[in-house]
Amino acid sequence: MSGARGRATEYCGVGPMPGKGSNLSAWHYITGEFRGRAFKCFEYRYTDPLSPTTQSGNRKLTYESVFLVSAPGPGAYMHMEPPSKLDRVLGRGPRKLLDVPEFDAKFRVDRHDEAFVRNVLTGDVMAFFLSDQRAEKNPLRVRDDELFTWYTGTMTPQDIEDRLNYLCDVVERIPAQAWTSA
Template sequence: MSQWAGILVLVLLFAVIVGMFTLVFTVSARGRRKDAHVREDHAQLARIAAERGWTYETRTQGRIDQYCGLRPFPARGSNLRAWHYTAGEFRGRRFTYFEYRYMNVTSGADTGERKQPTIESVFVVTTPGPGPFLQILRPSVLDTLFDRRPKMKLGVPEFDQNFRIITEDEEFVRSALCDTVVPYLLMSTKSKKSPLQLRNSELFTWYRGTLSPRTVDEKLNHLCDVLDRIPEHAWRTAV
């Protein structure tokens, strides 16, 4: 009986070892496939820019320092790096998009793995005129707990339930959003994963993850669709 028990223990131990090696191999192979996919996406971004007459730089430094204080950038900094920085014209408007990377202090802390940067893909389109600071965000638990800035209510129940507005110019917001932008944001699936941020003469959106050719037109079209719906007179009311 004890002999069979010993054999069973060996079999189980062997199975565990085989399972661990299989798991490591599977995770490693999946990681290699993901890295290859990202590299191909980045190569395609360069090709798209060349085909459309846009400028493309694999990496640039200092150009995005002006965005400090805005999401998803740090409150302050200098010589910030941007990857896959692309600029050009889309639907008659100037734009830029790029990856911003930063180190998350908790990344890999529990597992002992090499820390990986957090990557934010950012899209910026020039507006018809200067506007006030404005954020249109989706509700989140973290923001509810830590963001103590006053939130503006539009008085549209469905919109107020699904979006958070932060601004210092309520007159501009009501003039710009109420008639045409609000219905678009409520109906558009893009708005569910595309926060909006306005500062001066630029409208931003961003998402966490690497740049993908599939998101370039989607995000730029979304920003342009929002701007197309803001009436011209709204820009004249901006403080």
Template sequence: MELLVGILVKVLLFAFIAGMFTLVITISVRGRRQDARIRDEWEQMAQIAPERGWTYHPCVRGQIDQYGGMGPIIYKGENQAAWHYTTGEFRGRSFKYFEYRYKRSTADGDVNDFGEHRRLVIKSVFVVMAPGSGAYMEILRRSKLGVLADGRPGKRVEVPEFDKEFRVLANDEAFFRNVLSGDVVPFMVADTRAKKSPLRFRDNELITWYTGTLSPQAVDEKLNYLCDVLDRIPAQAWTAA
């Protein structure tokens, strides 16, 4: 009996080690494939820009300083880097998009001079020009974590389907009401892109972003989404702002 138990323990131990070894190899292979995919998409980004009459820069500094301290660009500063910075015109509107990169403290990742673990975070940001200037407003996916993080429950539109899914932060009541008085609310309720595309109104710009690297597919999706939202905002929202 003891011999059988010993053999069983050895078999289980071998299976565990083999399983861990297989897992490490699988993760490594997936990581290499993901890196190759990302690099291929970056190369595509550089290629499609001139084909569409857009201007592409692998990296620029100082062009996104005005966005510092807001949403995806969490740090204020001068000469902040924007990667894969692209500008042009899309559906008759001027736009820009780029990757913003920073490091945050985590339980793992690179170790800095102070012994802190820092992991690279990449945010892909898209900005489309609006037909006029508006007040500050954000439309975010509603979550308990979001409310707890900044303590702002947000304004309600009094449309149950919208208020259940989204949290609106706004300083100007008139702008808030005018923007959401048209087709924007039913559009966002019905469109699946709205749930993964936060919105920020900043002066004469509409902005969205996500965590992750840029890709040609994301560019078309996000720029189209921003234009679709702008198409549905009543003209009086801009004239009254």
């Protein structure tokens, strides 16, 4: 199956995507509706110039699977995930944004608009993230009117269903006024 040439370019800067680029292919590009929300998912493939070469002299191909669902309205930039090993090595602990020690210890939240993030991350939404194991494995990113998650690896039908269910569960828990106040 060939890639949808140029389809991935609009997602530059989101998750595993490069900060900029042109004519980037989205492999296994799928669009549709899931639980009443428009969605897209695709694989982005690239070779890391620093990766070792294979026996045949080629560089290893890296696969990134990206999933997004439409949000009820526009939102400000927000990126949430557990602190990475690199964050720990560099001494970049979780951002202290919400003054909820358990949440602040478990998640790093980057944002451009603190009011939007506080409207999104209500007590109920934080409790959901703290209790749902999917939150530990699925970074989240809000960009405009879309909510994203991703992982390194190829897509499977089960992964598609699992990630879209997670994104829909998140969107359904975010208070409606969060999307109208952004």
